[in-house]
Amino acid sequence: MILVKTINKHIIAFILLSVLVILLISSCSTAKTYQELEDERQAKVLKNNCAGYTLNYTDKVSEERDSVTIYGKVRYCSTKEIPPKTKISFYGTNDSLKYQTETNEKGYYEIKVTNGPYSRIQADCYGASLVIPSVNLGTVGDAGGAMNIDMKLLRHFMHVFVHSMELTRKDIRQIKKNRNRSKH
Numbered sequence: 142m143i144l145v146k147t148i149n150k151h152i153i154a155f156i157l158l159s160v161l162v163i164l165l166i167s168s169c170s171t172a173k174t175y176q177e178l179e180d181e182r183q184a185k186v187l188k189n190n191c192a193g194y195t196l197n198y199t200d201k202v203s204e205e206r207d208s209v210t211i212y213g214k215v216r217y218c219s220t221k222e223i224p225p226k227t228k229i230s231f232y233g234t235n236d237s238l239k240y241q242t243e244t245n246e247k248g249y250y251e252i253k254v255t256n257g258p259y260s261r262i263q264a265d266c267y268g269a270s271l272v273i274p275s276v277n278l279g280t281v282g283d284a285g286g287a288m289n290i291d292m293k294l295l296r297h298f299m300h301v302f303v304h305s306m307e308l309t310r311k312d313i314r315q316i317k318k319n320r321n322r323s324k325h
Contacts, residue, residue, distance in 0.1 A: 191218035192295035194273055199287045209279025210287040212251040215244050215264055218293035223248035227266040227294070236260045254278060262290070269294035 215227045229250050231240040239259070242252040256279035264271045271294050279286060 192271055192293055193218070194271065194290060194292045196273070196276070197289045199289055207256055208253050209256055210251060210253050211278065211290055212249070212287065213290040213292065214248045215250065215292045215294065216248055217269060218295060224266040224269055224294060227264050230263045230265070232260045232263070234258050234260055264292050264294060266294065271295070
């Protein structure tokens with residue numbers, strides 16, 4: 142009788158241990174890694190791509206007939222935040238860099254360029270970019286003038302070289318939150 146009770150206790154313990162092992166294995170196989178979660182998040186952002194630009198001539202007339210003033214604001218399209226120090230580059234028809242400027246802390250920029258065709262205008266900052274294809278600047282009407290080009294950048298999540306970027310407190314909180322989420 143004592144032997145039967147001992148065997149039953151061992152069988153019950155074995156069954157409970159087996160169930161725990163199965164649950165542990167199944168939870169590990171369905172748990173997503175940090176990289177998988179970030180990849181899914183990036184896929185959602187790309188699926189709902191909100192990047193774009195507006196290009197508007199203004200009625201301002203420049204005293205210099207061969208130039209046009211380009212100005213505007215740059216922000217991330219998904220969060221409306223201002224990207225830090227975005228470089229705005231203007232490439233000539235031979236695809237060489239002709240002009241470059243940088244946004245201020247509020248996301249604004251202004252630059253005077255010569256009238257004519259440009260192969261592209263490109264905005265670059267940490268983890269985001271936008272390319273405006275071939276465009277003619279300042280060729281409407283007799284005089285140069287001014288053009289407003291506002292840009293909305295699509296933010297790409299970066300996994301490499303994060304330590305070399307300037308991180309905000311919000312970025313650090315998000316990294317810690319994601320790290321804690323991936324541990325569970």
